Amino acid sequence: MVETLPALAIGEDERLDLENLATGAFHPVRGFMTREEALSVAQEMRLPTGEVWTIPILLQFRERPKVGPKDTVALVHGGERVALLHVAEAYELDLRALARAVFGTESEAHPGVARLYAKGPYVLGGRVEVLKPRPRGLLEKTPEEVRAFFRERGWRKVVAFQTRNAPHRAHEYLIRLGLELADGVLVHPILGAKKADDFPTEVIVRAYQALLEGFLPKERVALFGLATPMRYAGPKEAVFHALVRKNFGATHFLVGRDHAGVGDFYDPYAAHRIFDALPPLGIEIVKVGAIFHCPLCGGIASERTCPEGHREKRLSISMTRVRALLREGKAPPPELVRPELLPILRQGVA
Numbered sequence: 001m002v003e004t005l006p007a008l009a010i011g012e013d014e015r016l017d018l019e020n021l022a023t024g025a026f027h028p029v030r031g032f033m034t035r036e037e038a039l040s041v042a043q044e045m046r047l048p049t050g051e052v053w054t055i056p057i058l059l060q061f062r063e064r065p066k067v068g069p070k071d072t073v074a075l076v077h078g079g080e081r082v083a084l085l086h087v088a089e090a091y092e093l094d095l096r097a098l099a100r101a102v103f104g105t106e107s108e109a110h111p112g113v114a115r116l117y118a119k120g121p122y123v124l125g126g127r128v129e130v131l132k133p134r135p136r137g138l139l140e141k142t143p144e145e146v147r148a149f150f151r152e153r154g155w156r157k158v159v160a161f162q163t164r165n166a167p168h169r170a171h172e173y174l175i176r177l178g179l180e181l182a183d184g185v186l187v188h189p190i191l192g193a194k195k196a197d198d199f200p201t202e203v204i205v206r207a208y209q210a211l212l213e214g215f216l217p218k219e220r221v222a223l224f225g226l227a228t229p230m231r232y233a234g235p236k237e238a239v240f241h242a243l244v245r246k247n248f249g250a251t252h253f254l255v256g257r258d259h260a261g262v263g264d265f266y267d268p269y270a271a272h273r274i275f276d277a278l279p280p281l282g283i284e285i286v287k288v289g290a291i292f293h294c295p296l297c298g299g300i301a302s303e304r305t306c307p308e309g310h311r312e313k314r315l316s317i318s319m320t321r322v323r324a325l326l327r328e329g330k331a332p333p334p335e336l337v338r339p340e341l342l343p344i345l346r347q348g349v350a
Helices: 012-023 035-044 095-103 111-119 143-153 169-181 201-215 235-247 270-276 308-313 319-327 339-346
Strands: 007-009 059-061 072-077 080-092 122-130 158-163 184-189 221-223 252-255 284-287 291-294 299-302
Touching (some): 012 072, 012 080, 012 122, 035 095, 035 122, 059 111, 143 184, 143 221, 158 235, 169 184, 169 284, 169 291, 169 299, 201 221, 201 339, 270 284, 319 339
Parallel strands (some): 007 072, 158 184, 158 252, 184 221
Antiparallel strands (some): 059 122, 072 080
């Protein structure tokens, strides 16, 4: 029966997201969005049913699919029919207007906007049914599996740490802050597509594994992965990240400076302020300011712990800076990144 259905090819991003829809990682979103859902989320940060949601989950095409409402189509990835889509609506979106609403810009210099445009303006909305789950790596767990992991360990308070990058000293500071606040920390790196100059996923994972193995209490840190692309949507993606981590069982979520930002597209603290405009989300937001190395303080410090008079001595910690030094063949100072991680990181800039 499935073999006789019309088929549509999808990309890796869509393959990941249809499985997140099916496992409940994107709850309360249950399918690729209809026009009403997409515009409501983009403009109001709410689903039409009232729940907070900030990132449209779309099934886009460059050419108009020859299907309509009530049709069922097979979604094909890598030559295999991996899922069914029960079409609720076929429609066209004004992608520039959508980009302004979600990303705050129409500029194709923004990697999330460029990817939105590249996927095309024709959209299918509807429920998905997975036929062939994709092979999962060891770090990939469903929300139910991660929640079961926490229950088995008796973790009632769990801080989630989102990352798209390999760990530098500020990331480690945030993880340790989470350990002070909770029974355990969920380190949950993005495993999907990222911009070209980010570290490759395998390098990111190996670096966190080395950090966990050598420098953190392994019994209190869970390293799993979130298989979805990075959107770089700044404050709206911060909310999305928090809601998804709530689905995985986290009770608290760390939001740092310029969370999910890129370039100069967002005010560094827009991702803090957006939560003030929203009702309680069912997960507590832990807002953390800029983190840096201060020789006068004697180590890693933050805006809340370092005196204003030390400002000129502060060393900014940035993975952009780490990558630049590695590309020049230089070793980043230990104030920026642990020396033990450098052999792994060098493989990501070769």
